Amino acid sequence: MSERIVVDPVTRIEGHLRIEAEVKDGKIVDAWSAGTMVRGLEIILRGRDPRDAWAFCERVCGVCTTVHALASVRSVEDALDIKVPANAELIRNIMFCTQYMHDHVVHFYHLHALDWVDVVSALKADPVATSALAQKLSKYPKSSPNYFSELQKRLTKFVESGQLGIFANGYWGHPAFKLPPEANLMAVAHYLEALEWQKEIVKIHTIFGGKNPHPNYLVGGVPCAINLDEANAINAERLAFVGQTLQRAKEFIEQVYIPDVLAVAPFYLDWAGIGGGLENYLVYGDLPTNGFADVKSFKFPRGAILGRNLNEVHPVDPKDDQDGIKEFIDHSWYEYSKQGGLHPWDGETSLKYSGPKPPYEHLDVDKKYSWLKTPRWKGHAMEVGPLSRMLVGYAAGNDDIKGAVTDALGALKAPPSVLFSTLGRTAARAIESQLAAKWGLEFFNTLLANLKAGDTRTFTREKWEPSTWPKMAKGVGCTEAPRGALAHWIVIGDQKIANYQLVVPSTWNASPRDGRGQRSAYEASLIGTPVHDPHQPLEIIRTIHSFDPCLACAVHLYEDKKEIARHELLVK
Template sequence: MARIAIDPITRIEGHLRIEAEVTSGKVADAWSSGTMFRGLEMILRERDPRDAWMFAQRACGVCTTVHALASVRAVENALGIVIPENARLVRNLIAGTQFLHDHVIHFYHLHALDWVDVVSATKADPAKTSTLAQSISAWPKSSTDYFKGIQSRLNAFVGTGQLGPFANGYWGHPAYTLEPEANLLAVAHYLEALEWQRDIVRIHAVLGGKNPHPQTYAVGGMALRMAPDSPTGLNSTSMAQIKTMLANARTFVDQVLIPDVTLVAGAYKSWFSVGKRIGNYMVYGDFTDQTGDAKTNMFPAGRILGRNLGRVESLDHQKISETVAHSYYEYEGDDTAGKHPWKGETNPKYQGPNPPFETLEGFDRYSWLKAPRYDGQAMEVGPLARVLVAYAAKQAEVVKAVDGLLSKLSLQPADLMSTMGRIAARALETQLLVPHLESWLGTLEKNMNSGNLAVADSKKWNPDSWPKEAEGVGFEEAPRGALGHWVVIKDKKIANYQLVVPSTWNGSPRDAKGQRGAWEEALLETPIADPEKPVEVLRTVHSFDPCMACAVHVYDPAGGSSVQVRVV
């Protein structure tokens, strides 16, 4: 038996420790430990609910807009506010653009290096790389000279001995099986994606004022002026700019991302049988069409239990609870009982880091993440959950896309429930989303040209119109999965606020019953070729795209105050 401890896990947002026990070349047990504390819920108490989104989006420097959106939805739900169609369309465009940006960046810059041997690319034949590139895509940057140039840059970089973002990789590891030419192709696209991501987020600058932390959200709609003939605001020129950026995004996704993911999936086909353990998937649902009816969501709501793709279970947020039996928190009363987020508590109880985790049969605490459960069951959330629920619900466009990929790889739908399946699902939903973005933009442009310029409803902006007490929940399907904000309003102030984020669902520690979270479960039975270089652990953990910055926030092993914040 061997113990593996990776601390911190890199190429994620935030700080994460993974510990695994390896027996007979496979992971026999695993522990996921978030090593920072998030006190955002405490910061929001007693504040004006209309301001909550400005604070909530600071949960993370990457997932900013998703928290802003979930927050305004929670307050709107509490106050019974229905936003205008234009506000819904603008929100869809901002959130959908976040998906495109996040998914592409995740594949190339956070996850690809688990499958791509950068140093191997220095030995590639650029002519053969060109032939490979042209065989899988019409992307124009595919000449021999182009790949010679990329390889020359790479050789110069490697030759310095200063590998920068490529340092500390397990290069030459036997788990890397791509040919040198495929590695060179992937490195070229890694570099191209750096340029691409800079352009796509300009849509956020147009619609949100800036990126990250957009400024145009508002309870009741969007603080954005629609004025087709004005030199400022959302006008005909900015609409045309967004249209061009979406067209460029479609080309990159279709001709670079999808072919590359298909290439990697085919080369590592055995990974469709790794990381399958949890089998329960949950989706809140998001992205309505012109009707605004949740039944028309691009991402339908629902749950899949026990890997059963023949049935989509219903969803009731009242059955969601968080337990803290193995977390650095305490509840008033029974720590082993779950609390619904409206009743949730954020009471830190840090006991000091205690790895290696030798005695988890009791109630030892080892993570700053709580353990969310639906009706007592652990759930996986994220792109794979969304694709599986939509597929099980027989959503035509998803069925066509999934069946097409499975046919190319000679796989079955159940094979998606895996490490490689998460990568494939993320790529597929990226491709599926682009036409919806173009459609939402088209509808918004049509409304603007017809004189329909309303973007906000201010009828309930005045707190004097609010009930004395109200509860609200704001759901959103963030790129990483089901995101929920719960707010309790009393006497015009926030009495309680709780965030339950995707990485809390997926990365949770064990609950009071000893049930593992999705990461811990997915790691079980993962093959490990070399415990000193556990790239296989990184492959499965990275397939979830962890964001610990959303899940937890401050870590001070010495005790006492790390920072003081004074509000004036």
């Protein structure tokens, strides 16, 4: 006999996600993923100056702000054939790497670690043994017995008061937790350390972009002037701070994050066979080293893998392949003016859906059950994200990625096949953080070399004035958000935005089935997952969190009649 489990909302994520799973004989046999907010950002953008789109797009989310702005300005630059100066590309790359480090560390410690770490178990730990474990793993200075003893006392006060504070409502004591008390105490300590660390690294965004979490961007370059001797510009002092912050971030990742992942993983190797899901992986690529037009220069290679075949990387062309990427709405609460999937340049977003409203006791999964559209690449359901980037980079023979993946697998004494799993997805994110730390410093040193050689340009006015634009133009801005392949598609007509569509990572991963019944990544990854207690579905949360869900960029408005009515009134 089967049982339907409902997890709504899925917590420790950005946005609103509902998961329903059918469990039979202790395992999930079917699953459905539903975005429970309605999308409308594309409607807001119509008729606006395309050079302003980034400021709206960036605010679809409080997490992935930088990459949405980047994709937006690139879409306009692509449409108008604007080439940005080398320094602007380098600064964008530095901000990109900064966000990767920040986002991945925050995800592991504050959004995902509590799926593996039993906080209450840390009360039983021996601080001396915890110190010995920490010092064995790395040379991070905060690892003395007294340090862990004081932390344990603070945690004990939380528990004795009946209030775990930030650690409340966990499934503590669940048999799926396997770490010894000392490893749990060390992880809790680093959870708190990461809270302090993450406040510092984002200062790089405030230097180059003026603020965080929504730094400024600019079509044609970056909005910061560089003058090494000018107090009101990006000067030598501010650049030195950026370099020091990048170096400290690299040290934290190498001395805390990576050792923690390697310490936790051996206790959960059974999860190397759980949560694999789809066998197809898509990457747009990013971090250009010779201008964005030179795709072969990307640090993250572009391509697709089908059927987990690492011997072949299929070419991906988001711009010229009109039949490559299409969005479907067979199970989405939207209406199209015509049948079938639509390429994003022809995409439609309408809030005037006349069908049945969401039934929230159980989703009517035979009909429409999500506010997310369903994107497909050449008809295939694709997973996007860190695992996809590491697999495509590995298969493409990228030296940095192949070396980092090989080193991680060697440390775990595991074959490459473990990557196709919940555990592999989590490990891929850590490996990628290490690469971002390395590459961020490389881009910074190249920027310094350019400045020393006298090149301080960060912006071009070429084709900036609307009077120089063609009557109609189309563009696509591609990037790799921390959560996966991201593209903004723009159509410019008479100097205004005629159409704008975002196809975001969570649309790929969290979307409902397509018309052929193909599951997307979240749904596919849950099939076969063991569930010990339907009332404490920790196992579901583990796999879904391994994708680092972020629904805010996939859906943009609450599905509430008053909210929709007010929005429709504003856009008429």
